[in-house]
Amino acid sequence: MLAEGGILRAAMTQVLQSATETTDPRILRSRRMLMDSLAKLLAKKEFDDISVQEIADQATLNRATFYLHYPDKNALLQAMTESRFRDLIERRGISFTNCDGALRAIALGVCDYLTEITSCPVKGAQIPLESSIISVVEGMFREGLAHHEMAPVVDAALLATTAAWAVFGAARRWLQTSDRIPAEEMAAKIETIVKPVFLSGSH
Numbered sequence: 001m002l003a004e005g006g007i008l009r010a011a012m013t014q015v016l017q018s019a020t021e022t023t024d025p026r027i028l029r030s031r032r033m034l035m036d037s038l039a040k041l042l043a044k045k046e047f048d049d050i051s052v053q054e055i056a057d058q059a060t061l062n063r064a065t066f067y068l069h070y071p072d073k074n075a076l077l078q079a080m081t082e083s084r085f086r087d088l089i090e091r092r093g094i095s096f097t098n099c100d101g102a103l104r105a106i107a108l109g110v111c112d113y114l115t116e117i118t119s120c121p122v123k124g125a126q127i128p129l130e131s132s133i134i135s136v137v138e139g140m141f142r143e144g145l146a147h148h149e150m151a152p153v154v155d156a157a158l159l160a161t162t163a164a165w166a167v168f169g170a171a172r173r174w175l176q177t178s179d180r181i182p183a184e185e186m187a188a189k190i191e192t193i194v195k196p197v198f199l200s201g202s203h
Contacts, residue, residue: 031069033059035080038073047077081113081132088112103195106137108187110171115183138164154200163197170194 037059041050052073056066070076089109113133141160150156167190174186 027069030059030061030065031079033061034066034069034076035083038076038080047073077132078135082136084116085109085113085133085136088116103198104187104191106140107167107171107190107194108183110137110167111174111183111186114171114175134164134168137167159197159200163194166190166194166197 034055037055038050041054041058050073052066053063055073055076056063059066066076070079089105110133138160141163142157145156145160150159170190170193171186174180174183180186
């Protein structure tokens with residue numbers, strides 16, 4: 001039987017630690033400067049119109065330094081999204097010692113992220129939400145699934161993608177509802193809907 005709770009706990013442990021893999025203050029400072037630079041540029045223009053050179057210039061770093069940390073601007077966007085997502089999770093004071101609440105916590109994090117990132121109409125419009133948050137959540141699920149034996153017919157990558165899109169889609173629909181319920185309540189609903197996706201991978 002696939003341990004859904006264990007998968008998600010492993011996934012959340014991974015995402016909460018991934019951005020702190022290095023403790024070198026120079027590396028952390030450069031990465032923070034690049035993320036802040038991208039955030040400032042996104043307040044002014046579309047992501048597709050932003051170049052690596054602009055990001056480096058805004059951060060007062062050179063292109064070579066940028067490429068020491070990220071292969072392209074998409075990787076920087078994902079890192080920035082992951083960092084914000086992790087901060088939101090930590091701000092909630094969520095503990096992942098209880099496996100049963102892990103999926104709900106991820107869903108709540110997505111609801112929080114979408115609420116925060118779209119609170120400013122201009123800024124929210126410039127960020128490709130699907131390519132940023134979905135890839136982060138998908139990566140979390142894939143990391144968790146890698147620690148568990150899957151049924152022979154189950155494609156773990158497809159399972160992670162399906163679950164990530166389901167969480168994002170439900171959260172976005174919630175965000176677009178004028179009389180939406182509290183985020184915590186919506187997260188519980190998402191958990192109920194998405195949990196069977198993971199159970200379908202039972203060995």
